[in-house]
Amino acid sequence: MKRYELKNKISISESTMAGVLHTSHIYFNPKVLSFEMSPTANILEFHQKLPFYVPTRLVEAPFVAKRLGVRHVWVKDESSRFGLPAYKILGASWATYRELETRFGPFQPWSNLDELREQLKDLDITLVTATDGNHGRAVARMARWLGLKAHVFVPDDMVHARREAIKNEGAQIEIVNGTYDDAITKLTRIGGDKYLVISDTAWEGYERVPTWIVEGYGTIFREIDEQLRTLEAEQPHLVAVQMGVGSLAASVVRHYRSPNRTTHILGVEPTHAACVLRSLEADELKEVPGPHISIMAGLNCGKPSPLAWPLLRNGLSGSVAVDDSFAEEAMRLLAQDEVISGESGAAGLAGLLAVLTERNEADTMRQKLGIDQNSTVLIISTEGATDPQAYVRIVGSMPNI
Known part of the structure; x- marks a missing residue:
């Protein structure tokens, strides 16, 4: 493994596994904060009025947990939300x-x-x-x-x-x-x-509508809280969330970085569209010019949302940019736990694979993210097989779920 140390707790690694070159770039945030959030309207009640509302399933993923070396991994499966194959x-x-x-x-x-x-x-x-x-x-x-x-x-x-x-x-x-x-x-x-x-x-x-979009995603976490209570399971110690412009990650920060929670949050982006990571490094909004070439198409964004930025800058524990090979591995691994996850959907797990399984410094990484073999991790699989041909090419077949 080659490893290059840069300033501000950033590292780049390259490793070869099964003949495939994996690359990733990591930033750890030295100033994570908690946020006091104003109460919002009952958004879950609004969503319950929409056609065919049901909570999406929360899946325990033992194969993923074993691969990551933690006790529990929960996957919020957004492959069917109101009949659409994504959480949006x-x-x-x-x-x-x-x-x-x-x-x-x-x-x-x-x-x-x-x-x-x-x-x-x-x-x-x-x-x-x-x-x-x-x-x-x-x-x-x-x-x-x-x-x-x-x-x-x-x-x-x-x-x-x-x-x-x-x-x-x-x-x-x-x-x-x-x-x-x-x-x-x-x-x-x-x-x-x-x-x-x-x-x-x-x-x-233009900020009003994006604010409401971040609020709307909060239904995911209201459902997760209730599902974990029903299962008498503990809250996650770590949430891995894909970035894009940062709206979903901002919603994660709103929920899990409140003063009464100590959950760590890891943001994940494609290597060629790591606009949030670059902004975190610079401590100001930065643009990553295109083309943004990645199979994680929903995350191919060159600018973070200015609305999400304050929450990301101070609420993320760390950020990692990964290449497509990690996303492909994550899709195959999730399929073993009977979760159909598309390229962008599997990105949260892709980031965890890069941080926790591909490095000589895995113990240090775990300490920075506050997890060990007894920890619980949450992954949001944000989409199903939105490109079915690509899914079959990468995974081999559709699981029978």
């Missing part, structure tokens, strides 16, 4: 509702979407967003549920299956020549009373 609908639905209510409300009390849609029937509104895949499909689904139109900007390298999934929700797709960040640039230029921009990243003058 939680943030998109709440943010869309709140923005509609702000612009056109207040609404009369409603108990299901039919009653809400009736109140919106005279609106000529298009929901507009930019996406690497899952968020755009979620916004399109919300538009379809509410009888509205949807327009989605996508980067030109998005795989065919994800484009078609968005089109099948009834949305109009506009392909942008460039990266996800180029699609966001297009989105920032949209204006007019007939458009509602539903973005999960913020920019100057």
